[in-house]
Amino acid sequence: MTTFLWHHASMHSPATPRLDADPDQPIIRATGVTRSFGDVHALAGIDLVAQRGQVTALLGPNGAGKTTFVKAVATLLVPDGGQLLVGGVDVCRDPQRVRRLIGLAGQSAAVEPALTGRENLVMVARLFGHLPPAARVAADAVLDEVGLTDDGDRAVKDYSGGMRRRLDLGASLVGSPRLLLLDEPTTGLDPRTRLELWASIRALVQGGTDVVLTTQYLEEADQLADHVVIIDHGKVIATGTPTELKAQAGQDVIEVRVCDEGDLDAVGALLAPLGTEPPRVDVPARRATVPVINGTDRLSELIRQVADHDIALDDIGVRRPTLDEVFLALTGAPE
Amino acid sequence: MSPSPFLSSAPAASTLSISPPTNPPTALATASTYAGRTIRQYIRTPQLLVVNAATSIMFLLIFRYVFGGAISTGSIPYANFLIPALAATSGLFASGIVGVAEDAESGFFDRLRSLPVPRGAVMVGRSLADTVVILWGTFVTIAVGFAVGFRPEGGIAGSLGALGLCIVYAFALSWLQIFMGLVAGSAQAAQGLSFAVFPLIFVSSAYVPVESMPGWMQPVANNQPITMMIGAVRSLVIGGDTTRLLGHSTTYFVVRALIWSAVIAIVFGALATRRFTKQ
Numbered sequence: 320m321t322t323f324l325w326h327h328a329s330m331h332s333p334a335t336p337r338l339d340a341d342p343d344q345p346i347i348r349a350t351g352v353t354r355s356f357g358d359v360h361a362l363a364g365i366d367l368v369a370q371r372g373q374v375t376a377l378l379g380p381n382g383a384g385k386t387t388f389v390k391a392v393a394t395l396l397v398p399d400g401g402q403l404l405v406g407g408v409d410v411c412r413d414p415q416r417v418r419r420l421i422g423l424a425g426q427s428a429a430v431e432p433a434l435t436g437r438e439n440l441v442m443v444a445r446l447f448g449h450l451p452p453a454a455r456v457a458a459d460a461v462l463d464e465v466g467l468t469d470d471g472d473r474a475v476k477d478y479s480g481g482m483r484r485r486l487d488l489g490a491s492l493v494g495s496p497r498l499l500l501l502d503e504p505t506t507g508l509d510p511r512t513r514l515e516l517w518a519s520i521r522a523l524v525q526g527g528t529d530v531v532l533t534t535q536y537l538e539e540a541d542q543l544a545d546h547v548v549i550i551d552h553g554k555v556i557a558t559g560t561p562t563e564l565k566a567q568a569g570q571d572v573i574e575v576r577v578c579d580e581g582d583l584d585a586v587g588a589l590l591a592p593l594g595t596e597p598p599r600v601d602v603p604a605r606r607a608t609v610p611v612i613n614g615t616d617r618l619s620e621l622i623r624q625v626a627d628h629d630i631a632l633d634d635i636g637v638r639r640p641t642l643d644e645v646f647l648a649l650t651g652a653p654e
Numbered sequence: 655m656s657p658s659p660f661l662s663s664a665p666a667a668s669t670l671s672i673s674p675p676t677n678p679p680t681a682l683a684t685a686s687t688y689a690g691r692t693i694r695q696y697i698r699t700p701q702l703l704v705v706n707a708a709t710s711i712m713f714l715l716i717f718r719y720v721f722g723g724a725i726s727t728g729s730i731p732y733a734n735f736l737i738p739a740l741a742a743t744s745g746l747f748a749s750g751i752v753g754v755a756e757d758a759e760s761g762f763f764d765r766l767r768s769l770p771v772p773r774g775a776v777m778v779g780r781s782l783a784d785t786v787v788i789l790w791g792t793f794v795t796i797a798v799g800f801a802v803g804f805r806p807e808g809g810i811a812g813s814l815g816a817l818g819l820c821i822v823y824a825f826a827l828s829w830l831q832i833f834m835g836l837v838a839g840s841a842q843a844a845q846g847l848s849f850a851v852f853p854l855i856f857v858s859s860a861y862v863p864v865e866s867m868p869g870w871m872q873p874v875a876n877n878q879p880i881t882m883m884i885g886a887v888r889s890l891v892i893g894g895d896t897t898r899l900l901g902h903s904t905t906y907f908v909v910r911a912l913i914w915s916a917v918i919a920i921v922f923g924a925l926a927t928r929r930f931t932k933q
Contacts, residue, residue: 390764393764393767393768394767394768395764395767395768415678415770418678418768418769418770419674419678419770421768422768423764423765423768425761425764425765426761427760427761428761429760429761429762429764429765431691431695431762433694433695433698433699434691434694434695434698438691438694442687442690442691443765443769445679445683445687446679446683446684446687446688446766446769446771447674447675447678447679447769447770448675448676448677448678448679448683448770449675450675453673453675456672457672460672461672474698490765491765492672493672494672494674494675494769495672495673495674496674500768
């Protein structure tokens with residue numbers, strides 16, 4: 320397996336000159352964007368702002384409207400209503416200008432199996448507008464970027480799934496776009512390849528490319544995104560940083576595991592005055608939990624008291640609700 | 655398997671430093687890039703070329719040797735009757751329809767639509783590539799035709815004229831293929847849809863003289879575009895008194911064949927381009 324190597328770049332490398340429309344505008348500003356397919360309101364009035372210099376994740380279940388929104392940004396379909404600006408440029412009025420600002424990697428790796436990796440990239444570079452010599456330079460640089468230099472002259476049909484995805488990501492980069500649109504970039508990838516793709520996306524953001532991605536994976540949004548937009552039924556139902564969203568949806572939980580089952584009652588008694596609800600005791604697991612406000616303060620209080628009572632602990636901690644819990648709380652937990 | 659170098663550390667900044675292109679691609683660059691890619695795809699996928707050629711050869715041999723004996727074509731040898739028809743209609747058996755559907759299905763068209771290309775030029779590129787692929791089928795048909803007794807008798811000028819018409823037909827029919835491929839949307843649907851042209855070719859003068867068909871069918875068969883296109887190539891190739899042999903003069907067929915080719919190219923070209931560019 321190829322080792323996926325990146326340049327360990329200096330942060331002083333010259334900024335890549337990029338086409339830009341209006342650097343003062345957010346990279347995406349959507350106001351009341353709607354789009355229906357027959358009776359299905361895929362986008363039912365989307366309002367969102369994706370700022371520059373960060374990864375914005377559109378998170379939502381299947382059919383929430385994420386892909387439709389990305390297609391609208393990529394000028395593949397026209398919204399029925401509302402306003403959609405990419406770097407201040409209206410996608411309806413000037414789609415050709417928007418196309419020069421974006422790079423799109425869709426759900427399937429749209430690379431040609433019969434061509435080599437390099438030929439695929441040269442082709443897309445030509446279609447971005449590069450002349451043949453510049454297209455070859457761009458293809459080489461991108462091959463290097465996505466760690467496929469050694470495999471650049473092999474036919475893509477001999478690539479693994481992960482290599483195809485990396486090449487597809489590379490194909491969206493050869494025109495050095497201002498905004499990279501990734502529609503479910505890691506769906507169907509094994510965990511290791513997913514980590515590799517995450518790293519490459521982080522590196523791109525560090526290099527100054529704005530990224531908007533869709534995902535069904537809460538972990539992916541948590542790991543990659545500075546800003547998360549939760550979409551359901553064609554509407555934005557929550558936005559914020561992963562931390563903000565977790566704070567919004569649920570309280571911290573203190574969890575205590577004792578060494579000796581006999582101490583559980585004593586621990587329960589200590590937990591009771593700290594929590595906003597009565598503590599829950601799970602005897603077989605030797606565990607007691609309680610939801611709290613200001614988890615860290617309550618935890619240090621608890622640790623002092625436990626020490627005073629001479630109770631032997633196996634584990635103690637405060638945990639945030641996971642993004643899964645947030646997500647289910649917001650979209651309605653399946654029963 | 656060594657661990658990824660960056661898993662534990664902060665990500666390195668991307669060093670990618672490509673200047674963005676100053677201008678979007680021209681129509682010529684767009685069409686030639688897509689055409690070049692499609693032709694390479696064919697050349698590198700020999701199955702495609704072989705299947706394409708094998709289908710043509712199979713039809714040719716079955717009609718030449720299985721049905722040919724039962725079909726009376728008067729004073730024209732059956733090989734001379736059949737081969738011009740098959741050469742003229744290669745475009746109806748080509749795999750362009752499946753190729754287009756695959757490009758739609760794989761997300762390749764979505765990528766093309768997201769690029770700053772002149773969208774009409776994309777379809778022109780596809781058409782040029784498919785024309786070349788169709789002419790490959792024409793070439794195989796003619797080559798095998800010679801082996802089974804085909805002998806053009808219309809002179810060099812007639813043969814060259816017939817060849818020129820085959821090129822025009824290939825271009826026109828490539829648009830039909832592209833449109834059908836876009837309508838099909840998936841390779842599997844495209845396979846099925848490719849049989850939709852069968853009535854068009856069987857209810858024509860391709861394999862049997864129209865006079866042998868039932869009376870109600872003859873006006874249809876006699877006046878449909880494929881019969882005109884075949885008639886033009888056939889009369890140029892066999893030469894002689896084509897009005898006596900084929901019922902109409904060479905000019906009659908050629909003029910109608912060219913008009914029909916233009917109509918097919920314009921109608922399906924417009925429909926395909928509209929379908930590809932619409933958002």
